[in-house]
Amino acid sequence: YNFTDCDFEKIKQKYQKTIYNDLKEYMNGAKSTQFNSTVSCNNKSDCLAEIERLTFSAPRGCAPLAREAFALRTRATFALQCPGYSRTQTNNTQAAKKTKEREITTKKCLEQVSQLLGLWGRFCRTLWKR
Amino acid sequence: GTGEALQVHIICFNFETVRVTWNVSEPSGENLTFFYTFDSGEAYGQCTHYILRRGLTAGCILDFQDQVLHFSIRNATHALFTHSQWASFYLKPGAPRNLSFQWQQEKVAVTCPGLAHGGLLYEVQLRSNFDAAWQSKEEETCNVHIEGLDAEKCYCLRARVKTTEAAYGPDSYPGDWSEVSCWYGGLPSDLCPDVPISPGFPRFILICS
């Protein structure tokens, strides 16, 4: 999906007011800067594409994050603020449903979520009010 | 980061430069070298602007990019410390410049040219000569209005730029305060006249220029 037509300001607001709290809660006290940043992005839509990839992909050694509150809110935000996004999502939601229990939060999961905090931070910094 | 007994400190000054300094717990007298890149796809390059301490390298100053800084501190044989993190996560904004104050009866508007980066808060603090503590107000742009003031009192104000954790992570720093500027009846005043305030209040002279 190409994120260039999204309402970036509204996405930033939803991130700062809801998704960010979820990501912090998921980190459960672990500092995102404890982990090396291995993923970066350059502009708004590039950042959203990377955020989507990391949020809904299942990294090795970590249960898919797609069922976490931050992922559900990320999906709802993209569906609301990115034209046509919902139509591209039917199969991803099926994949999320297949996983049953939520495995314990491994270090791998924390590392992945810390990458998300970095990407979302970069996204926020690209949006400033004159 | 990963590495042996090396304390590393990173600070990014106002989106302009990044300063990485290191301390060796058991100094061995050898010169360490600093290699870095902002692009994980590219080879690391060596620091071109070292900081020296007692003749040995103790840090590096490099130009800022809002990207992940990948760096490695090495001795002659191997890497002592490697780390990759967004440079902005160590931001310390500069003090606001060209502050302007518009007074109108019982309110003041404080404005300044904002920084071209999102996720910042502009904080103005104000205190009358009767107040023990500063009163704060923050906005997302450098356009802060404070109301409910008394035209018959003298007020001192200062401003700074703060980072939000959502955009700059948990390890960034609040910016330095601007100089304090004092006003009486809407006109600049060198300082606010001292008044007998409750004993608990520290007495000091505010020098406003």
Place this chain on the structure above:
Amino acid sequence: GESGYAQNGDLEDAELDDYYSFSCYSQLEVNRSHHSLTCTFDDPDINSTNLELEICGALLEINCLNFTKLQEVYYIKTKKFLLIGDSEICVKLGEKSITCKKMNIVKIVKPEAPFNISVVYREGANDFVVTFNTSHLQKKYVKNLMHDVAYRQEKVENNWMHVNLSSTKLTLLQRKLQDDAMYEIKVRSIPYSSDYFEGFWSEWSPSYHFRTPETKRAE
């Protein structure tokens, strides 16, 4: 008179919406991380015996939630609000939805009332420092509030003066108040206008009463 849907089945849809219209407000993190949603029928005389309320959409991991009924108030306490996008709240009679309304939980927020309002007179400064507290300073979501401080001289009916502020401290100038007079002061809060969360005024805080000193500063 009283009539329920069952006895009055021939109402048109528009009339149904009107007849069974209801209002709701949400309170986020009202009990640690639990949120609440409270709804009541606008017509207090409505016979709501068999009527239930259900919310669907914009919920975490579930599709719908049923309200609990306490006398005439329908109430939900949950952590499952997505806080993004619209939900649909329906009045139901058994399995049949009589009327539904689209609502966004974050746009119907009613803050908790402020508390601990107090006034301190500063003789040298010729003013009164008013301070109060709000539970919203410790919350994750609804942190940015606008407060409405109202004060009046007692025995002067409905002559309330209002000051709007976003902080929890303000000063009232002595020269703007009557000498040697009793004053009543109270405060309420509403989500800050430009914030993500919007909604309604909270209840008023309990009032605080104070007396102004006799002699005013020489003019």
